[in-house]
Amino acid sequence: MKPTVVLHGYEAVKEALIELGEDFVERRSFPIIDKVNRGLRIVFSNGNIWKDTRRFTLMTLRNFGMGKRSIESRIQEEAHYLVEELRATRGSPCDPTFILGCAPCNVICSIIFHNRFDYNNQDFLALARRINENVKLLSSPWMQVYNSFPALIDYLPGSHKIIIENTNFLRSYFVKEIKEHEESLDVNDPRDLIDCFLIEMKKANNAETAFTYENLVITISDLFGAGTETTSSTLRYALLLLMKHPEVAGMAKDESCESPESAWKMFLASLILGLGRRPLMLYPSSSPRATGNARTSRQGSAHEGMVPQRSADSVAMREEERRGARADMGTTILVSLTSVLHDDKEFPRPETFDPGHFLDDSGKFKKSNYFVPFSTGKRNCAGEALARMELFLFLTSILQNFNLKSVVDPKKLDTTPVANGFVSVLPSFQVSFVPV
Ligand code: HEM
Numbered sequence: 001m002k003p004t005v006v007l008h009g010y011e012a013v014k015e016a017l018i019e020l021g022e023d024f025v026e027r028r029s030f031p032i033i034d035k036v037n038r039g040l041r042i043v044f045s046n047g048n049i050w051k052d053t054r055r056f057t058l059m060t061l062r063n064f065g066m067g068k069r070s071i072e073s074r075i076q077e078e079a080h081y082l083v084e085e086l087r088a089t090r091g092s093p094c095d096p097t098f099i100l101g102c103a104p105c106n107v108i109c110s111i112i113f114h115n116r117f118d119y120n121n122q123d124f125l126a127l128a129r130r131i132n133e134n135v136k137l138l139s140s141p142w143m144q145v146y147n148s149f150p151a152l153i154d155y156l157p158g159s160h161k162i163i164i165e166n167t168n169f170l171r172s173y174f175v176k177e178i179k180e181h182e183e184s185l186d187v188n189d190p191r192d193l194i195d196c197f198l199i200e201m202k203k204a205n206n207a208e209t210a211f212t213y214e215n216l217v218i219t220i221s222d223l224f225g226a227g228t229e230t231t232s233s234t235l236r237y238a239l240l241l242l243m244k245h246p247e248v249a250g251m252a253k254d255e256s257c258e259s260p261e262s263a264w265k266m267f268l269a270s271l272i273l274g275l276g277r278r279p280l281m282l283y284p285s286s287s288p289r290a291t292g293n294a295r296t297s298r299q300g301s302a303h304e305g306m307v308p309q310r311s312a313d314s315v316a317m318r319e320e321e322r323r324g325a326r327a328d329m330g331t332t333i334l335v336s337l338t339s340v341l342h343d344d345k346e347f348p349r350p351e352t353f354d355p356g357h358f359l360d361d362s363g364k365f366k367k368s369n370y371f372v373p374f375s376t377g378k379r380n381c382a383g384e385a386l387a388r389m390e391l392f393l394f395l396t397s398i399l400q401n402f403n404l405k406s407v408v409d410p411k412k413l414d415t416t417p418v419a420n421g422f423v424s425v426l427p428s429f430q431v432s433f434v435p436v
Helices: 010-019 031-037 047-063 069-087 097-113 122-138 141-148 159-184 193-203 213-227 229-244 246-253 260-275 297-306 319-324 337-341 384-401
Strands: 004-007 332-335 402-406 418-420 423-425 431-435
Touching (some): 031 159, 047 193, 097 193, 097 213, 097 229, 122 141, 122 213, 141 159, 159 213, 213 229, 229 402, 384 402, 384 431
Parallel strands (some): 004 332
């Protein structure tokens, strides 16, 4: 089996993802992903299919307002429904997982289907459940076993079967939506991402195009997968931290605060920083050689410089050792974003929730190059602006309408995410949303 190498630390991660970005753009193939999507989609695809699908997705999210006003009003509308749903709990303690999962899922629905759903709509509930289940299962330790021995495990029962069943269910739902869109498409007035993709399909005139029916189905499922659980677990983490640190909630709410915007930025940054506490935060790309590309000198230098085999920690190695180290063809390179987010020279107390990490000496918000929860370089998160806007608008709406009350002594709340495969899972908790 070919080796796997983990890049740790700011310098190594920056070198791989930015300076040598072109060489580190490929994603490793995973048997389970290949089985369900045949090499298509944005998140796990490579080459021109990935490039074209990513370009299309970024452009469409922008045209439909990602980072602009129109998406803001959609999120605000969803925030209104979220608040109403929380109000219906009448201040009784509840586990917020379900409700906080619905809101980001509906934002993606409105971008893809120009349609949101009531939180008790059966189609919506089935959709959300299957998406979340697949996201969790795909990151689970069992999938790591499957990906190592696919031929053997294929015949056994296990969660890989659930992933395939869920994928088939989601697929038929998306196909039904696409058919309805085809029947009512107005090429001069696209309503959503499906319409935009269908228009690109009409324009496409070569066999290599990314704009195929199959890739549309898979792109839709990718956006749900990438944009739902990530945002909802960050929201849940925010509530947990706000209960544990009520002084921060006060600071973010306090209109007399000299710079509430700055306080919010700090809060959001610190909260996302905390969520970076994953055992290992991806992102696997194969060694460029493994993809069969020509051995250009740039790729050569990528291997010599970036893939030390004697130690996983390239920063700790002497420069000449790094330059001398060579990787075998087919080496998988994992980039540890956590090691950057937890760099204690940049963030002195990385294990602690401390908005002060983002304050400069004069008390103003300061940006940090080490803040990479959305990754960096050519494959960074395509939904970062959308995610930031959702977090800001949903959390502000919640805090403007409710005081959060913990059922246990806030000091005893456990806020440490637990590692589970490639993702971290938050401890479950109860909260009362007491109307202000
Ligand atoms: C708090 C929320 C989110 C976090 C922390 C997050 C984080 C990430 C990270 C770390 C990556 C991997 C980047 C890499 O491989 O280097 C990623 C990729 C991606 N994210 Fe997000 N994400 C979030 C929300 C979203 C949302 C709302 C969307 C949009 C619909 C989205 C769409 C994507 C896509 C399409 C990719 C794949 C990009 C590519 O391979 O070219 N994400 N995200």
